[in-house]
Amino acid sequence: MKRLIPYGLIVVGSFIYSVGLNAFISANQLAEGGFVGISLVLFYKLHILTGLSYFVFNIPVLYLGWRFFGREFIAKTFVGVVAVSLFTVFTVGFAQHVGDRLLAALYGGVICGAGLGLIFRSGGTTGGVDILARIARHYFGFSMGRLLFSSDVVVIAIVALILGKEIAMYSLVALFVSSRVIDYVIEGVSSSHAAMVISEKNAEIADRIHRDLGRGTTFLRGRGGYTGSDKDVLYCVVSRDEIVRLQKAVALEDEDAFVVVHEVHDVLGEGFSR
Incomplete structure (x- = not known):
């Protein structure tokens, strides 16, 4: 029974993350880093459901993770990817159109960070670039942190070109707030x-x-x-x-x-x- 608790927390974290993503990030035309950011751009321009494109992007990455790191490693990541994909589709109606994009970035960053922090604290991930960065670190010695940061920079640059510099800047604010909340959830607020x-x-x-x-x-x-x-x-x-x-x-x-x-x-x- 205890072995199932982390999976339950990953599902809860995925729900919280999806709510933040739909309620404030997507509803106010903001973006994220990684595969989610690309999926949001496709949603804005081609009206492809964010959860659907996100899951499709992760299929080859999950396969690579399974081949390189084994079934045990990929189990929690698979749960995180599936849960985020499904909840992102089911929580579309949670949209909150905030008049101030800065407030939307702050609210979205806090809620998404809380969800991701719970997922990471439970030993899971949301797949995507995280797995690719782990593979690059394991086999080529690249810095995982730099690879993740570089991927976010590339995605935000794409957002700036397609959606505009203002949206890209507010998206960076959401990413920063989210990263700080993730640290608080993982490490604890009362240091x-x-x-x-x-x-x-x-x-x-x-x-x-x-x-x-x-x-x-x-x-x-x-x-x-x-x-x-x-x-x-x-x-x-x-x-x-x-x-x-x-x-x-x-x-x-x-x-x-x-x-x-x-x-x-x-x-x-x-x-x-x-």
Whole structure:
């Protein structure tokens, strides 16, 4: 039963994505990247259903994915492609004609990003260029991120030539918002902070963190690049609202301590997400 949960989430994510696509992107003559963007252009110019052309484009790509990566890899992608194709056809009536294309791009980007984030978090994809990029990375060593970005640039350039520069610009806004929402869904909105402390009083600092913040600490072995001497590096993860208290705790024990703080996502364990 647990093995079916990711497939159910992929279907739910596909529905959310299709609603955003039809309600705001397609209804307001905007576009997307990848195969969806090409399908939208065909819909605007030739009135071919977006879901139908999208599914047809993905047939050879799904076959390549199955040949190169096997049945297990392609299973979730197949569910995502079929679900998006069907829901995109069935949710055409959800269209919301917004007077401001910028608002349509923002709304569409948020909803589409939420759907795609749920699909990706469940281990699925929506096929298309993603599979081609995986093949290129696996066999030719190309950067997957650059290939995906390049494909979006090419599609948006086509949109600019066929539909106009204004629509292309608003479509870029929708793509940017969608990418940020995808990151939030996958990595989590409530990010935490990790701190690395280098001090001669790390033991005292750790004790104060335990007492004042109730957080655990870890000592890592390090070596000074200039002095060549071995020393402990204190590592601690705290929530966003505790970072100032952590800095104060360090300063109370050693004002000259060297502290590096950076954001971390999906922190699992005691005191954080399970």
